[in-house]
Amino acid sequence: MIEFDNVSKRYPDGHEALSQVSFALDAGEMAFLTGHSGAGKSTLLKLIMLMERPSGGQLRVNGKNLNRLHKSQIPYYRRRVGVVFQNHQLLFDRTVFDNVALPMQVSGAQHRDIERRVRAALDKVGLLSKEKLNPVQLSGGEQQRIGIARAVVHTPRILLADEPTGNLDPELSAEIMTLFEDFRNVGVSVLVATHDIALISSMGERVLTLDHGRLLETGALVSV
């Protein structure tokens, strides 16, 4: 589903954030992306989101070479990817429902479909009863789960998460990881950037470790 082939990213200021990174993540596979801060985790996710373009190597998503994707097609590409942000990036000028509905609204989905899928996504993260509230009224963990509902509402094939458990206690973090595993189990490729080593080791999933822009270890850890 996601293939990195000798991908490098050098920023205009000369800093090389990624050097010759190669790995592949299949459909229905989940992996943790870890490493010290500044190791290139965010850059790697940004490349998949096409927020940045690689300066070397090839990046293919679902068999398509992203280097050849025209700028005008980026929005349509992004509709196939779900992203969970560390700071959840919810909009506080609208209800929980409208926040989750956003990815479907931008793709011009029909009202009936939107309602059905938003409710399904909220149900999945266990917050269906909060749909009419403003996200401000929710706790940090709940806000993060709303962010996840928004990332999956349009049934993406790829789910990316950047430090999704950054501000959460271990119990909530484990809950959110279980959610990610659920999506993996229905065929979604899940890539989670985190430096929460304790959490990673408890999950027994594949781990990709970045060190100063180089990928050190791509082997899957032994599952529990």
Place this chain on the structure above:
Amino acid sequence: MSRYKIETDAPPQPRRSGAVESRRSLVSIVRAYFHNHRKNASESFHRMAVEPLQSVMTMLVVAIALALPAMLYVGVSSLQQLSGSWDSSAQMTVFLKKGAKDKAINSLIKELESNDELAEIHFISPSQALDALQNSAGFGEALTLLDDNPLPPVLIVVPVAVIEADVPRVEQLVKTLAKQPLVDEVQLDMKWLQRMQKILDIGRQITILLGGTLSLGVLLVVGNTIRLAIENRREEILVVKLVGGTNGFVRRPFLYIGLWYGVFGGLIAWLGVVIAQFWLGVTVTRLAALYQSDFALQGIGLAGMLVLIALGGILGLVGAALAVGRHIAQLEP
């Protein structure tokens, strides 16, 4: 819609019966498009209502910029209408020498009637002229004090249509008439009409110039307001772009805000012109009555309202488009 297709199998997830997006009919896409437009239009409107002071101020600026040229236009058109009743006629007033004998006048009229350059000849005798003056201008009392009728006999002469439009030939005609021994003076009514036409032309040009300059002002004001609105919703724009919103989708609400500013500005401008008309109209009519004219300010009317609203809407939309084109492309996550 989805230009980027994913070829692999749909995820085996029973609840979400997949492929919904890729197999949508054209009708549903069009319907969703219009639904989105309607939603944007009403949301933009509500957003303006949240910040009424700022919105009303922008609308007022638009209104003033539209109302000034509109008022000038109404004034010029009214005068145009006034002069329009004589517009095509090169009517001449031929003053005959006082004390000219009726016989001589009759033979002059006969002679002129045979001139095929002239279409109409009316004779107004001094007594007829005096009667008319007494009846109309309210000089009745004063005129009875005169021993003698001071008015000369007058011929009103209208040239044939072919000559009317031909100024040199009309002037030639005036010269010929003036040479007649019985004629004292020939006054060409067209002269002052031409002057008035020139003045009206200048008025029209000023209207265009003012309208153009103020339209530019509207573009800048709306553009600046929209720029601030974009700045305020920066976070939202970034999130929308990250979840796959196209530039068009991001742009749309701002274009609607611009449109609303313009449309309401146009409406307020129309109201302003109507109020000014009522206020000025009373005075103008009273003044015109003093000159025995039924001249009145021409109303801006319903058509004027539609034009102002359309103009305002277009200016608002273009102003917003200019701001949006520059600033939204720069905002990339």
